[in-house]
Amino acid sequence: MAGNYRVAVIGGDGIGPEVINVALEVVEACGVKLDTHSYDLGAAHYLATGEVLPDKTLEELRSFDAIMLGAVGPPVGSTEVPDGLLERGLLLRLRFDLDLYVNLRPFIGTPGSIAEGHDIIVVRENTEGPYAGEGGWLRKGTVNEVATQGSVNTRFGVERCVRAAFDMALRRSESRVGGEGAKGGKEGGAKRPKVTLVHKTNVLTYAGDLWKRTFEMVAAGYPQVDRNYSHVDAACIYLVEDPGRFDVIVTDNLFGDILTDLAGALFGGIGVAASANLNLARTGPSLFEPVHGAAHDIAGTGRANPIAAIRSAAMMLDYLGEEEAAARINDAVLGYLAGTDSSNDSSAAGIDDQSATTAGITREIAGRLRRHQTVRDSRS
Ligand code: IPM
């Protein structure tokens, strides 16, 4: 029987609550019971109360099995919320304080996308690098102003992230052997697992060297996994021109941020891009969120693409040990996408297909799962 998991839900702003509701409906349709508790956080909550993430809320969040987050942020162009306040005070605080040290971002090229048929995953370091917030000002506001912004790279932080990438490569190759053909990408099921380190070792010689040495050291323990290295600028070209050369990419926090927006655009749009912020040591809950933002312009129009949130919920189930339910959701999503052509608008969280709606996509995917569920129930 499916487990009962306690999940904190932060719908957030704009389309966040809509897409998260859909994701929860889809989880229910596949038969997994969630005990959800909603938290009101984000730009609107900040404007109403002055609160970003109260300490008490953060402490409560620690007790959940998982956290689902929609999107937070004010409308584009709004100046009411200071730049960086929600990013650093809410999203990054959750990543850092809950030690969500790996940001997993899988991409499967949708029909009609530039990377159609390709399947890669980016393992982004999620608690260090330039995001650590090292730096400061001197003589701020004067003509002699100095601003520095450092990048923090610890042997411990890099190593646990690189290890996660190699483990992920093994897991993916096992599922390719056991699973259906589509999982191996264009080349079919025979693809060997491979981890590519993406950095800029030719310029960032201190941090790059630490990453490279750690990568080689960890790789030595995984003889079954091929390894490769690519400078981040070149990796951008390869992602566009030859995505098949990648399987698992492991990279620094900021490179991972940029690379995954590019991958989003190439593999079907950020409206379908999912992510998992993982505390793989399991000392607290992990957090699952679509990569897209709040997209206030389409909030309430019924045109938000729920697929990124649905896939993020599947990543949550997988992480909670409901691998089979997660696989069913992913299959239902791929089944739905197989009948669409999403090539036209890759940069928005809205739906490309003019005839589709949030509710329609939800019905279609939840319907596939409920039919499957009914068959399973009648067999048991
Ligand atoms: C992302 C976002 C965040 C990041 C921002 C909102 C802090 O762009 O999740 O990719 O830079 O990590």
Ligand code: MN
């Ligand atoms: Mn980003």
